[in-house]
Amino acid sequence: MPPRATDACRAAVLGKPIAHSLSPVLHRAAYDALGLTAWSYDRFEVDEAGLPGFFEELGPQWAGLSLTMPLKRAVIPLLDEISETAASVDAVNTVVFTEDGSRIGDNTDIPGMVAALREHGIEQVDSAAILGAGATASSALAALARICTGEVVAYVRSEARAAEMREWGERLDVDVRTADWADAGQALRAPLVIATTPAGTTDALAAAVPERPATLFDVLYDPWPTELAARWSMFGGAVVSGLDLLVHQAVLQVERMTGRSPAPLEAMRRAGEKALAER
Template identity: 75%
Template sequence: MSRIRAAVLGSPIEHSLSPVLHRAAYQELGLDDWSYDRFEVDEAGLPDFVAGLGRDWAGLSLTMPLKRAVIPLLDAVSDTAAAVEAVNTVVFTQDGRRLGDNTDIPGILAALQERGIGKVPSAAVLGAGATASSALAALARICSGEVTAYVRSRGRADEMKQWGERLGVQVKTVDWARAAEALAAPLVIATTPAGATDALAPAVPEAAGTLFDVLYDPWPTALAAAWSARGGTVVGGLDLLVHQAVLQVGQMTGRPGPLAAMRAAGERALAAR
């Protein structure tokens, strides 16, 4: 039996949950001839890795630091990915073309919609890295008012304002020292590394709105735990990871990704860590 291959690439990649999610999807869909692996690949090694892939490859998932580095290697990039200059999904067509897309943005929207979060009048973003630009792109579709970004440097502030102009979002930037103010927003998206928002946990308001914390390990974060204790709605990084992977499975296999099976597999894997 010939195998159809897919994989996740990045550096570091050892702790990626993508193989768990995609393999669970293949099992649920009865795709016994599909395999999904992980490869440690940095920016310098990416061109040779991609060039060496054969016709048995269906697609790639990309994590940091490859989401921008892969773009010059592709034949076409979706409008969604182009908007944030970040590709996390590559699909290889039968005629050999390499097509890039970004499933993080619709993944954010799907995770919010699952919790009943549709349009919001305003929002706050904690952080200004790559995930923050995807958050702004998602907010461009659901936020009717201003987005306030809490950042640590003038350079980051300028970048977020530029992303806002590019994506059609009204962005106001505030110094990180005032990040506790963000927690009063109806929707707060935390895009910072582990531990960065722990000090904000005591400041969660009694009438907490919705927190979307993109981390999933460790989980819950101190901020997410405090938010839940206040009765607010919490959307976690596993929600994003699963929803974006569901979309990837759909693009690579041509069949809808099985959300419940993939989430259950991710929850089991995290519980075992």
């Protein structure tokens, strides 16, 4: 079912906290480049308890929503349908409202990760390491299911998190081995390292970056660069940033919500870089 196709449409990003979100900057840049002058994109602070009420207030002018934490799983019961990609990780970051009123959930984080890696020349790896666990790590694992042919080692802080990552591996058909966070320095020798942890968590690992590192995908974008990413670049390694991910997943959201393709990736990237530089 195609997205709504009226001249004037609304979209927004929801989450809590939400003031930091770059999504309005990226989507508005896309609308400008596409000539969608009547489209608007806002941000609203909404938590799990407030989400059903927010949906009830939405009118026919709404084209779609972007969702961030803590709403990616809470939204699922409110939807009529979700994509296979979203179902694979029980997480929806995109909702499209169709002309017949249906609410369709999707996940653009996973293909966004794959697209960001491919933009940096990473089409396939024979092994990889993930730093961290949780929702972002499960999305990273789902992305690796598409490009990694061998073992993925997840470095985590507890046995509960380790068990969770192994379960995700079984579900996504990925060969996952878990290791203790105390040994996370060993992860940095992998062909691809995906850091999914909060700001500051990997700072202590910067000293362990090998002399010839391969590729680091650090999902953070503010502050940037992280100490790990800066050290990685200093030693000549390739770095994929959280902004790369944010832009690529937003490109897919714009295409799904507007029905216009391709979305203006470079215009969106420039807008994101400018906004970050001004912070």
